[in-house]
Amino acid sequence: MREVIFDTETTGLDPKTGDRMVEIGCIEMVGRVETGRTFHAYFNPERDMPPEAERVHGLSAAFLSTKPRFAETAADLLEFLGDAPLVAHNAGFDFGFLNHELERAGFTTISMERMVDTVAIARRKHPGAKLSLDALCTRYGIDRSHRVKHGALLDAELLAQVYVELTGGRQIGLGLVPSDTPVSDNIGSSAANAPWHRPSADKPRREPRPHVASPEELERHTAFIAGIANAIWTR
Template sequence: MREIVFDTETTGLDPKTGDRMVEIGCVEMVGRVETGRTYHAYYNPERDMPSAAEAVHGLSISFLETKPKFSESADELLEFLGDAPLVAHNAGFDFGFLNAELERIGREPISMDRMVDTVAIARKRHPGAKLSLDALCTRYGIDRSHRVKHGALLDAELLAQVYVELTGGRQIGLELAAETIEVEITSQTVSFERGMSDGKPARPHREPRPHSASPEEIARHKEFIAGIENAIWAR
């Protein structure tokens, strides 16, 4: 299954009071395994940048003024998202800003049915524990030493690793990836079990090697057993 893990950076906490999304980072996963495909964009918010927000993500208005408006690249983002479930940490916040930007340009909001909230998953798995992205990275031994400030793509990449751990760990991802690869292979080539791959001849059939003990080996074994003193099976 294809999923998109994403994160946003904004000018503040509430799009209803005029705050805007200024950055989005997305990581594609298939079968809980990162494919290597990502999407990253900065946006000109067409307003000022409060100092408190800039202190969090380090994005100044002088930097963002040179970036495109959300309306200018919305189609590119929507094409990358497709119809996949969208995974985010405290997802209601990120969905709120993304949908506010879409509504501002007259586009349909993304259905909340597609939302996967890793905070909600973490709360069920670790009740009473700290649920921040930093705390979960520490819990699962995920290196975040390069995370000096918040950044949408970096945080999405870290969250993708956390999401795998929250939903079963590396093993489940490897199993699902193997299933995906098997489907792709068998749809294009003959099954390995049938002895063919990409039209190449099968390996020659080999009879199984005998593994039964010889009469001499059986006799030596009986002699060894008989020599054991005070054996349990002889009591």
């Protein structure tokens, strides 16, 4: 299954009060494996950059003033996203800004049914634990030493690794179960009932080996016991 992991940087916290998206980074994954395809863009927000926001991501109004407006890049972004599920950390925030920009530029917004929120997944898996991206990277041993400031593509790359760990790690399935085998066939079943233990019709059947002692073996055993004083087998 194709999925897109994405992150955004903005001028603030609420698009309804005039805040804008200034950066987006997207990572393509197929079968929970990164394909190497990415999408990254900066946008001119056509407004100032609050100092508190610039301290987070380091993007100044002067730097962004030379970048294209969101509407100029939206079609390329939508083509990259396709119809894949979209994975983000605290996804409601990123979806809110993305859909605000799409609507503002005259494009159809993205259905919230496509949203996958890694914060919600982490909350179910680690109740009561810290759920920030930094905290989850630490929990799973993911190197974030190069994350001096927030950056959409860098954060999406880290989130892709966290997402894999949250959903089973790199050994998902181990390739032991055929792809057409229902999951319910393997949950709670014993090893004897597992698909890889079932007899194959195209292999020759071997007759079971006899496990009953022969008359000669029984005779030798009786003679051996007779030579033991007060043997428990004769009581």
